[in-house]
Amino acid sequence: MAGRTLYDKIWNSHVARDYGDGSALIYADRHLLHEVSTPQSFLAIEVKGHAVRRPDANLAVPDHSVPTRDRGSEIADPQARAQTARLAENVARHAIPFIPLSDARQGIVHVMGPEQGFTLPGMTLVCGDSHTSTHGAFGALAFGIGASECGIVMATQCLRQKKSKTMRVRIVGERGGWLSAKDIALALISEIGANGASGHAIEYAGPVVEAMTMAERMTLCNMAIETGARVGMVAPDGTTYAYLENRPMAPKGAMWDLALAHWKTLASDPEADFDRDMEFDVTGLAPYVTWGTSPEDALPITARVPDPAWASDASKRTRQTGALSYMGLEPGTPLIETPIDKVFIGSCTNGRLEDLRAAARVLKGRKVADGVELIIVPGSGLVRAQAEAEKLDRIFLEAGAEWRYAGCSLCVAMNGDRVAPGERCASTSNRNFEGRQGPGGRTHLMSPQMAAAAAVTGRLTDVRDLQELSS
């Protein structure tokens, strides 16, 4: 018998009905809810009189539209206030477990879920948010769905799905000391392309991935969607189990042992066939930044702004020209000569404790450049508390940064945080789409350490240079 991949194994163990045409009814073990993608889902099931099949399989938290500046008073924006209140009402009516804004555990769905042990290997997990791929870092089959599908899952615990093709990305080579998971993710997207893996489920493997922490694996899987793949995953191993053991919602005692025995069977079989198999060598890779309006527009920080005249075809040329004009960049200029106005460190890509530590290492004893605004937004209330326990907040405040409360913040400009038209932002989030951080706002994606370096110099900066200057 041919070997099976991690994806095949999880898929096969969740088929409630095989339709025999490459599609199946897939059972969803878990559903994460937030305030933005679910109001219409609740409405859809309620007009039909459907009940929520398994309230305990759901977990809700407000994150997208919540303000990050303060938490004491009620939400100032009436629309955001209404949306957050609507989530609380909806989940209360259906007895769905809920983490309110005032709770210390509140945070971005994709940071909070793993933190609580809600995410486990071998499970299927869905959420009305494309970056649900993040949870694949645990060896879960996790993918983003639309609002209609959120309603379908609540009512039936299932979804009709077409099986994806599989793609393995083996990450190999010597990883440089300053090379973050974000740099690897950006370099990979520029190689695969923004739609290069559409229709595929990616499995990240190889020695570099095996050596990664859970935070790094989450960063990598988070950005799988930016290659067009709905799913990114890593086989669970000792690192995964050590992270999960004793998390509040993870199994305990005999149940843990039972689960662990199952999880150890999940890795792709050695003889498993992938529809696509690629190797990616990180040896000698420089930190990456984006210059355009798609995550695939990424280059090493040592490069220059590309010239559309060299684009391989006409449609690429048109897109690049448009992107450069939106970004206000001149072809041929060294990327490090690009001045910035704002810096955002946070999001479900890079809002975990390890990310804040990486930023703090750069910011320690330094000051944010004149005229630059740096905001640091922890991915969850627990990340915020841990960072404060390590006194990272002091480093941030002394550097002149703003230290915020948990939420999506400047990753998606719908919560009061916004980049103004024409302003340029160094951002640790995942999308540099036009208007993503506010209409007319210009986004350069990078790692937390690179964003911190940009904050200090006021321009796009190779963090390695900064390190040499100071040592």
Added chain:
Amino acid sequence: MMPFEKISSRAVWLPEDNIDTDVIYPARFLLIMDREGLGRYLFHDRRFDAHGNPIPGFPLDAPGAEGAKVLVAGDGFGCGSSREQAVWTLLGHGFRVIIAPGFGDIFAANCLKNGLLPLTVSRELATELGEAAAAGSVFEADLETMQVTVDGREVIRIDLGEKQRQAMLNGWDETDILLREDGDHIDAFEAGHRQRQPWLFHTET
């Protein structure tokens, strides 16, 4: 969802690749909790400046584009976010068919839940149809015959599973269908799953 009735109209051509969901429906409008009346936000920041004044030149606002039910787009249309508002705004504006060399996976799934028909074609055919759209050709799409025609000539054979075709023709709601046709399968699977992986059913904190 809205039943898909045979359509006949002109088409709009938007040749750009990677038109993402933020371009289709900017994030700040996600604070709106309705799904009706979203058509006016379609491609908002490409069509209106910071003061709300129209930006001339966007294909959607070109003369002859009014009433178009077909959009011919570039590769990767709808990549990015899972926001279903991207589909609701296109429907709200009047579109019923999107033709492109490729779509964001989640966007395409969302289309089918709402009666918006995403049709994947080769890049060459997309360009050819785009040029026909720009020249004012009449596009027809029919789920009875499974044909798309341009000025009466068949250009696409629609490839949709029979279940999906029936659902779109009749405007069926997927939850209803699942509960009716698959309810027993779900019950049986869940009972077995609970035995096989009991830890997934203990979620108390």
